[in-house]
Amino acid sequence: MKLYSYFRSSAAYRVRIALNLKDIPYDIVPVHLLRDGGQQLSDNYTALNPSQLVPTLVDGDRAVAESVAIMEYLEETHPKPALLPKGxxxxxxxxxxxxxxxxxxxxxxxxxxxxxxxxxxxxxxxxxxxxxxxxxxxxxxxxxxxxxxxxxxxxxxxxxxxxxxxxxxxxxxxxxxxxxxxxxxxxxxxxxxxxxxxxxxxxxxxxxxxxxxxx
Amino acid sequence: MKLYSYFRSSAAYRVRIALNLKDIPYDIVPVHLLRDGGQQLSDNYTALNPSQLVPTLVDGDRAVAESVAIMEYLEETHPKPALLPKGxxxxxxxxxxxxxxxxxxxxxxxxxxxxxxxxxxxxxxxxxxxxxxxxxxxxxxxxxxxxxxxxxxxxxxxxxxxxxxxxxxxxxxxxxxxxxxxxxxxxxxxxxxxxxxxxxxxxxxxxxxxxxxxx
The missing domain is CATH 1.20.1050.10 (Glutathione S-transferase Yfyf (Class Pi); Chain A, domain 2)
Incomplete structure (x- = not known):
């Protein structure tokens, strides 16, 4: 998996924690939110995530946006250890x-x-x-x-x-x-x-x- | 179920749609966001939902806050018809x-x-x-x-x-x-x-x- 991330983005930080808790290997692709007028606004990144927000998780040919949706996706595709309780x-x-x-x-x-x-x-x-x-x-x-x-x-x-x-x-x-x-x-x-x-x-x-x- | 709701709250509106799509009967308990200085700020409502935001769903002795958490709760407790796709x-x-x-x-x-x-x-x-x-x-x-x-x-x-x-x-x-x-x-x-x-x-x-x- 690849995570488009910015070190200080708290939404990206959430997903990094979730990936680590589940022990899923991933590569960070840095997106600098201030440099070049905001790399998240570039055509390449917009093609990946039209909201122009980090993070985006890329899993094979799937791009998943929104940190909470990404955590739920990880919970469904890699159930253990669970990040949601039972019940x-x-x-x-x-x-x-x-x-x-x-x-x-x-x-x-x-x-x-x-x-x-x-x-x-x-x-x-x-x-x-x-x-x-x-x-x-x-x-x-x-x-x-x-x-x-x-x-x-x-x-x-x-x-x-x-x-x-x-x-x-x-x-x-x-x-x-x-x-x-x-x-x-x-x-x-x-x-x-x-x-x-x-x-x-x-x-x-x-x-x-x-x-x-x-x- | 009881839904603490305000007619114009778009978060409450989401949950009303979800309840209706699943054909779950519910009673509306109105919380007027402008009257009495904001009824969501009252002690009674704060005891139910410390965020002082509508909606809150009450299902028996459970109070569930946050519209998206409520929709996910309904999806788990009343799976049909599904509001999330398969996969x-x-x-x-x-x-x-x-x-x-x-x-x-x-x-x-x-x-x-x-x-x-x-x-x-x-x-x-x-x-x-x-x-x-x-x-x-x-x-x-x-x-x-x-x-x-x-x-x-x-x-x-x-x-x-x-x-x-x-x-x-x-x-x-x-x-x-x-x-x-x-x-x-x-x-x-x-x-x-x-x-x-x-x-x-x-x-x-x-x-x-x-x-x-x-x-």
Whole structure:
């Protein structure tokens, strides 16, 4: 498999974690989101993924877009180890946490959105930082509440094995720290992030471990 | 089942379509997003769904949040008729379209985001309309491209039976029209929307058909 990835993209980071957890070999094809005016906007990449967003997974002659769709695809094609629990209720709980991060937090802080706030809406740094931190704090508070109240929460987001929600939590928390958000109010999220950090699958997926990493 | 819903919420609209397509009986519990300062922010609703977003599906003693997680839950608990096709590649294609709408378009135009643009960032009507239309046009252009290039596209987003991607497409297009976006550049999206409009499952899910509908 080939993963079109950018080291700092948290959507690509999710998929790198999922591939590592399943021990699926893959090659990284770097797509630099800032260089050349944004390599994701090139004709070649657009032909692969009309949304012009990373990541894209290429498996043989199939190109799969959207990080959550890619993780579900990996779960169906490489079922073990499972990234979703057994039972419809537990699976719905994990998917709700995945969607909370992938829909309610991350899209508001995506590079293209921050660019629009800067260039089209002419917002200054303080207003953009405020925007970023507002949505991250709101979303992580919801995630913390979901984790605290659920009997399914264990060492990881669901039970004692890492899964799809953890693969979303860690990149989102990486982003939050990078933007200097105060995350101290989310102890359960922090505890799970620390548990993930002990695992090779997560460490090897980190931005700083990527072939296209920059300082 | 009970669905906590707001007639104009496009996330709730998706779930209403999915429930109708599967012919699952349900009661609507209206949550008015504007009245009482936003009923989704009430203690009672927050106890049910800490994200304070609609919809929430209650099935016996289970509460499921996030529209896409709810649709996947319904697919697992009520498999027929299927809203996802057979085969991992086709399922990934449908899920990519679902995520494109649910992550890349809709969250940027959610009520709470528009409120933040107005009250916190003090953007005027023109700037907010520009924002809204920008993300819808960009996202629908990607969706149109995905549909045009895929051999799986049929009368509906995937083949000749309606499914999960159609349940996302129709509410997004409803939103686009409501905000007076120009959708003429997306003929395949429009053709599929028209095909859906012929089906009772979609018609009964429409905002104007809801018990809490307003003029």
């Amino acid at each position: 419809a209720a537990a699976r719905a709980h994990v998917r709700a946490m995945v969607q909370l991060i992938a829909c309610d937090i991350h899209p508001l802080n995506n590079l293209r959105v921050l660019k629009y706030l800067k260039h089209d809406l002419q917002l200054d740094d303080a207003a953009r930082d405020g925007w970023y931190r507002h949505w991250i704090a709101l979303g992580l508070a919801s995630l913390e509440a979901m984790l605290v109240r659920s009997a399914l929460t264990g060492r990881f987001c669901c039970g004692d094995e890492p899964g799809m929600a953890d693969a979303c939590l860690v990149p989102q928390l990486f982003n939050a720290r990078r933007m200097e958000c105060d995350v101290s109010a989310f102890p359960t999220v922090l505890r799970i992030d620390a548990a993930c950090a002990e695992l090779d699958a997560f460490r090897k997926a980190a931005p700083s471990s990527q072939p296209d990493a920059e300082g | 991992a590649a086709a399922r990934a294609h449908v899920r990519a379209m679902v995520q494109l709408i649910a992550c890349d378009i809709h969250p940027l135009n959610n009520l709470r985001v528009l409120k933040y643009l107005k009250h916190d960032l003090q953007l005027d009507d023109a700037a907010r309309d520009g924002w809204y239309r920008h993300w819808i046009a960009l996202g629908l252009a990607s969706l149109e491209a995905m549909l045009v290039r895929s051999a799986l596209t049929g009368r509906f987003c995937c083949g000749d039976e309606p499914g999960m991607a159609d349940a996302c497409l129709v509410p997004q297009l409803f939103n686009a029209r409501r905000m007076e976006c120009d959708v003429s550049a997306f003929p395949t999206v429009l053709r599929i929307d028209a095909a859906c409009a012929e089906l009772d499952a979609f018609r009964k899910a429409a905002p104007s058909s809801q018990p809490d509908a307003e003029g």
